[in-house]
Amino acid sequence: MISFIVKRILQSLLVMLAVALIAFALFQFVGDPINNMVGQDTSLLDREKLRQDLGLNDPIFIQFFRFVGNALRGEFGFSYVHRLPVSQLIGERFSATIELSFVSAVIALVVGVPMGIYTAINRRGLLSRSFMTLSLIGVSLPTFLIGILLILVFGVSFRWLPAFGRGEVVNIGWWSTGFLTASGLKALILPSITLALFQMTLIMRLVRAEMLEVMRADFIKFGRARGLNNRSLYFRHALKNTLIPVITITGLQLGSIIAFAIITESVFQWPGMGLLFIQAIGDADIPIMAAYLVLIALIFVLINLIVDILYVRIDPRLRTSTSGSGGQ
Amino acid sequence: MSLLSIKNLKVEFPTRHGNFVAAENVDLEIEAGEILGIVGESGAGKSTIGNAIIGLLERPGRMAEGEIKLHGNRIDQLDEEMMRALRGNSIGMIFQDPLTSLNPVETIEAQLVETIMLHLKMDEAQAQKHAVEQLRQVDIPDPEIRIKQYPHQFSGGMRQRVVIALALCADPDFIIADEPTTALDVSVQAQILELMKGLCKKRNAGMILITHDMGVIAETADRVAVMYNGHIVEIGETAQILGAPNHEYTKSLISAVPRPDKRTDRFPLVTYIEAAEETADLVDLSTHWLGRSRDFGTSDSDMLNLKKLHMKFITRHAFFERNRLYLDAVKDVSFSIKSGEVFGLVGESGSGKSTIARMITGIYQPTGGEIHFAGTDLTQLKTANDVAPYRRQMQMVFQDPFSSLNGRMRVKDIVAEPIKFHRLAETNSECDEIVFDLLNVVGLGDKAAIKYPHEFSGGQRQRISIARALATRPRFLVCDEPTSALDVSIQAQILNLLKDLQEELNLTILFISHDLPVIRQMCDRVGVMRHGQLLEISKTEDLFENPSHEYTRELLSLMPRFEFASH
Incomplete structure (x- = not known):
């Protein structure tokens, strides 16, 4: 178990190093950083001096190690546009994105998993069929359209919910939260539903497919032949076996909720990292892009690590490779 | 009542x-x-x-x-x-496959206790005691320890015991x-x-x-x-x-069961079941493409010679060498097969017989030893180009006729693939002709060519497999449990077909089976394997009449037999 985790962590480190290399390459290939920093009327001499001061004349690999070293301390330099440290800019917006993603993930799981189970058990029921039809809409409509429609209905027509922004936030240390104020909570509803809808339908369909597969397994049939009731068959024997593959996909989906909150944040003018990133692309603000890239990769790698560990926790077949197969 | x-x-x-x-x-x-x-x-x-x-x-x-x-x-x-x-x-029910009958993510105890508490009015502690008792009754050693384990920690036979304990725990x-x-x-x-x-x-x-x-x-x-x-x-x-069966069907069914006690030339066919499609002798094999240009020369030397063949699999990966665990699937096995001989390998599952077949045909790379095929050591050949001519001369028929054929390909293309891969036909039309003939030889007929595998029964699929194996004009055939997934009547047909082909094409066959009666009917010589080791090689009749190794005697004594009064 421990060697398994250590191996996974080493692999994760390798992935992070590769991502750092790509992020670093951004600086080399997307325009000249000096040009991006200084005005038109800076003399060549000054430019050269700045270049020297910033260490841009050093050999590439020394620059790369410096970049990795800084990144480890959370420093990604100054934004070209905002003239502020990137770490500070991202720090301010990090909590907004995480809260939005967290709420979306909870919605997707809490609604998606039971719906998946329900549609698998009552395959031919009217409600199941309507769930399946609705889920088609969830999968096929683009996120921005859903967002705009929700704004139109609940924000503009009925004026029940705010159409943009985070509402009032409370600062706890560097973390700003919208959970503690009424307006903050209200502001969360529309964007989190928008963000959750796609993942929810995906999880629902996945759980349904896996559950149907497991329900055909011999041990379910044998369970029936032993007189076990449906509740035990569905929720004890089938569900746990269903979860094994579902966890993998769901874990990755949670990662992409955070990473691709961009569209939702743009539609709702949510002051999160995604919005910052979109603006950074527009302005060719490379330090922010690089930092965002590394941060998202880190989140993905962490989630993957957790998924792998969960996997071993749930499936005893993976756990006991060390204790061997006794009594063969 | x-x-x-x-x-x-x-x-x-x-x-x-x-x-x-x-x-x-x-x-x-x-x-x-x-x-x-x-x-x-x-x-x-x-x-x-x-x-x-x-x-x-x-x-x-x-x-x-x-x-x-x-x-x-x-x-x-x-x-x-x-x-x-x-x-x-x-009513208790026990199913076929003990590997899939138990919930893999719950302990044996959890599954037993749940069933016991459902049917017998017991509290959890009583149910746990009762569960241990049930395991003891199905002769599982150390039930107190084993009950805490998960299904994958049990062997197949032990799992079936657990299944029986589960089915019988409420005393139906x-x-x-x-x-x-x-x-x-x-x-x-x-x-x-x-x-x-x-x-x-x-x-x-x-x-x-x-x-x-x-x-x-x-x-x-x-x-x-x-x-x-x-x-x-x-x-x-x-x-x-x-x-003394009365009904015609029973008679033919019993006659199709391979006899363990005596060698017969051919298997009686169960005519009652289906008009047994015999080999349509449309093709004269001696002059046909299949028989022709078999320019291998007729030497009396060994077709295949295995020298100290060894295979180990890693069963636990670890960074440090000393923490790794290996399983020796095949331990220094040496034997040789003469040209035109049918050599049987018999043993229980896990004895390494399939591993040997896979090493010979190049699916696995042996960890040690030599495989001499027609005088050439295949383990010394490095590039795929060097190996290809030898691969062409040996083909394999697999056990499961359902998963060994690609369900998305037409039978025609399945059989033609080895011909095209080894460039054995000049033109496409020649290739098609060969395919049709092959399908006729195995008794399927031209019409089979444009169908897909799912349109055929298990026995027919195994015929397709054989046609595919013959498509490269091999002189050496490896049959890995070719009939163990089939009904006895179908088994008789397939084994007859293999026998006919072996005689007409002078094939050398390595015939792997766990079924002793089948081995007796098919093979000239037999090797007995256990735990990766070859225990005994002898002529088939000698093996059945005078087994020399103790394990062989044990296997023979366990062979289910029934009295034939009818013939």
């Missing part, structure tokens, strides 16, 4: 093309303490009867007519809730066993049958034993019902049915 009685049972499956009748006019009586065998080939409706009794017919199947009585009370009309109370409590008085030993090795099979027999007698329970295996019936059942096409064609005492 009998324990269970079935009268005039009819089970049908509604389909788009009308009702498919799976079983009809079935009348059975089972007394307490009695074992009734139901025997028949796949599709005969044996399992349908078991499923109908316990009320678990696969949808959309339903009981159209008849009645089922347990202790004189009708149970076929009970509602779902009452039926569920009977399952496990009064009627048991349905659906092919309970089909997935197990003979030695384990004998133990499990013995156990089930003992439990039946001890608890005075009645049992229906559903199987395709005449040997199992002979060893276990008191009475036998023979099923064919949804009907019981004959029922009676085991000795009478197996010794």
Whole structure:
């Protein structure tokens, strides 16, 4: 178990190093950083001096190690546009994105998993069929359209919910939260539903497919032949076996909720990292892009690590490779 | 009053093309303490009867007519809730595959305790005690320790014991066993049958034993019902049915079972079942492409010579060498096969026989030793180009006819693929001709060419596999359990086909099987394997008449046999 985790962590480190290399390459290939920093009327001499001061004349690999070293301390330099440290800019917006993603993930799981189970058990029921039809809409409509429609209905027509922004936030240390104020909570509803809808339908369909597969397994049939009731068959024997593959996909989906909150944040003018990133692309603000890239990769790698560990926790077949197969 | 009685049972499956009748006019009586065998080939409706009794017919199947009585009370009309109370409590059912019958993510204890608490009014502590007791009764050693383990920590035979413990933990008085030993090795099979027999007698329970295996019936059942096409064609005492069957079907079925006691030239065909498609002798093999240009030369030397062949698999990966665990699947095995010989390899699962086949055909790279094929050491050849000519001369027929054919390819393309890969035909039309001839040789006919594998039965698919193997004009064929997934009547056809081809094309065959009677009928010499080691090699007749190794004697004694009074 421990060697398994250590191996996974080493692999994760390798992935992070590769991502750092790509992020670093951004600086080399997307325009000249000096040009991006200084005005038109800076003399060549000054430019050269700045270049020297910033260490841009050093050999590439020394620059790369410096970049990795800084990144480890959370420093990604100054934004070209905002003239502020990137770490500070991202720090301010990090909590907004995480809260939005967290709420979306909870919605997707809490609604998606039971719906998946329900549609698998009552395959031919009217409600199941309507769930399946609705889920088609969830999968096929683009996120921005859903967002705009929700704004139109609940924000503009009925004026029940705010159409943009985070509402009032409370600062706890560097973390700003919208959970503690009424307006903050209200502001969360529309964007989190928008963000959750796609993942929810995906999880629902996945759980349904896996559950149907497991329900055909011999041990379910044998369970029936032993007189076990449906509740035990569905929720004890089938569900746990269903979860094994579902966890993998769901874990990755949670990662992409955070990473691709961009569209939702743009539609709702949510002051999160995604919005910052979109603006950074527009302005060719490379330090922010690089930092965002590394941060998202880190989140993905962490989630993957957790998924792998969960996997071993749930499936005893993976756990006991060390204790061997006794009594063969 | 009998324990269970079935009268005039009819089970049908509604389909788009009308009702498919799976079983009809079935009348059975089972007394307490009695074992009734139901025997028949796949599709005969044996399992349908078991499923109908316990009320678990696969949808959309339903009981159209008849009645089922347990202790004189009708149970076929009970509602779902009452039926569920009977399952496990009064009727226990044991399934075929012990590897998939248990929930893989729960301990044995959790599964036992749940079932016990459901049927017997016990609290958890009592149920745990009872569970250990159940495991003890099915002869699982150290039940207190083993009960905390998960299914994957048990071997196949041990798992089937757990399945039996689970099915019997609430002490049902009627048991349905659906092919309970089909997935197990003979030695384990004998133990499990013995156990089930003992439990039946001890608890005075009645049992229906559903199987395709005449040997199992002979060893276990008191009475036998023979099923064919949804009907019981004959029922009676085991000795009478197996010794002096009345019905034509029973006679031909019994005659198709390979005889363990004597070698016969060909297998009798079960003509009753289907107009056995014999090899259409449209092709004169001696002049045909298949037989022609077999310019291998006729040497008396060894076709294949294995020297100290060794294979180890890593079973636990670790960073440090000393923490790794290896399994020696094949340990320094040496033997040789002469040109034109059929060499049998026999052994239980895990003995390494398939691993040897895979090393010879290059699927696995051996960790040590030499494979001399027609005088060339294949392990010394490095590039794919060097190996290709030798690969062409050896082909393999696999066990499972369902997964060994690509379901998305037409039969024509499946058979043509090796021809095209080895560039054996000049033109496409020549290739097509060869394919048609091959399909005729294996008795399928031209029409098979444009169909897909799913349109064929298991036996027909195995014929396709053989046609594909012959497509490169090999001189050496590796058959890895080619008939163990097939019914006996089909097995007889396939084995006859292999024999014919072997004689006409002078093939050398490595024939791998766990089935001793089949080995006796097919092979010239036999090697016996256990735990990766070759224990004994001898001429087939010598092996069966005077086995020299103790393990061989044990295997032979475990071989299920039944008396032939009929011929």
